[in-house]
Amino acid sequence: MTEVCGCQAWLYNSDVDADNKFALHQYSPNVPVSHEELGRIGVLYFRMDDLDEDEKLAKLRTERGYSEFDVVQINSSTPAEKLDIFFDEHLHEDEEIRLCLEGSGYFDVRGSGDQWIRIRCTPGDLLIVPAGIYHRFTLDENKYIKAMRLFTTAPKWIALSRALPETEALPSRSEHKAFVLAHRSGAGQAIVIDDGPQALANYPHARKAGGLIYLSGFSSRRADNTHRGADKLADGSFALDVFEQTRGVIENMQTVLRAAGADLSHLLDVTVFLTDMSNYKRFNEAYNLYFTAQSGPARTTVAVKQLPHPNLLIEIKGVAAVAKDV
Secondary structure: OEEEOOEEEEEOOOOOOOOOOOOOOOOOOOOEOOHHHHHOOOOEEEEOOOOOOOHHHHHHHHHHOOOEEEEEEEEOOOOHHHHHHHHOOEEOOOOEEEEEEEEOEEEEEEOOOOOEEEEEEOOOEEEEEOOOOOEEEEEOOOOEEEEEEEEOOOOOOOOEEOOOOOHHHOHHHHHHHHHHHHHHOOOOEEEOOOOOOOOOOOOOOEEEEOOEEEEEEEOOEOOOOOEOOEEEOOOOOEEEOHHHHHHHHHHHHHHHHHHOOOOHHHEEEEEEEEOOHHHHHHHHHHHOOOOOOOOOOEEEEEEOOOOOOOOOOEEEEEEEEOOOOO
16 A cells, blocks of 8 residues: 555455455555545545544635535444445536545545546545545445545435446536546646636646646636625615626626637636526626627536635636637
8 A cells, every 4th residue: 555645555456355345455566546546537636644633624624615624423223225325437517616524434446447446444544535536435445434524514425326328428427537538648838827816726727738728616706805796884784796806707707708719709608607597697698798698608507506716606618729820
């Protein structure tokens, strides 16, 4: 086994201990998987040294918006049918965050070549499994784990089995495959602008890889951290206008696309997040100022409970083609 910042990960050998899912399932000699290799499939690992009051955990929760949590225990008394569901190969539409508090267990995740990688979690190991990746969980031979589950809003960890044909067509699956492809061919080029709103965590405004530009989610935030379409009133409250926020979002995207050598006409697909579908008509009125059905990107619009700032009514992310002359 190899230590990955405290986390042990290796290629899963399905030819040994075939009837015992709780075993190590290692090759001989073992084939370790590094922290960097896990990162290339979107799996993130953090080590928490003090499970009662770890400053790193508090910082991570603030940066990633994990405002909620619960604690679960799985052991030899857990119904077998429930353990079978955990071990069935599946994905989630949201990332899955687990901090091991006591005991131990295995997360198996599919690598870039669709091979299984087994990751052993012990107390202090925090694992983030991205949306759209096929994975499964099992206890190890100790048959006990106590874990904290973190999430941004009410948990929606619906297990979507790989055996169902519709699972492969889910947007989260397509996005994860694009992420893996970009990182398999190299990390690509990070696009970070200086003359606009800066990211509030360690991610670029966009990443160019494989002939595509992957745009992070954009709001109407300005460089001074105020928001277009959110005007402060005399009583301290804010008047929110989805029309102006939509224009601010699209123009922020335009700025980053230009930095990547493209423009709005190169957009292929966008996903729109609205906090209230009653704003859909007014949002469309602003959106239609920039795009036509013939030249605009494919689009999906979904309602979300909230966005990272209380003044935000809309966020948009997208994928664009790299301009041919770039």
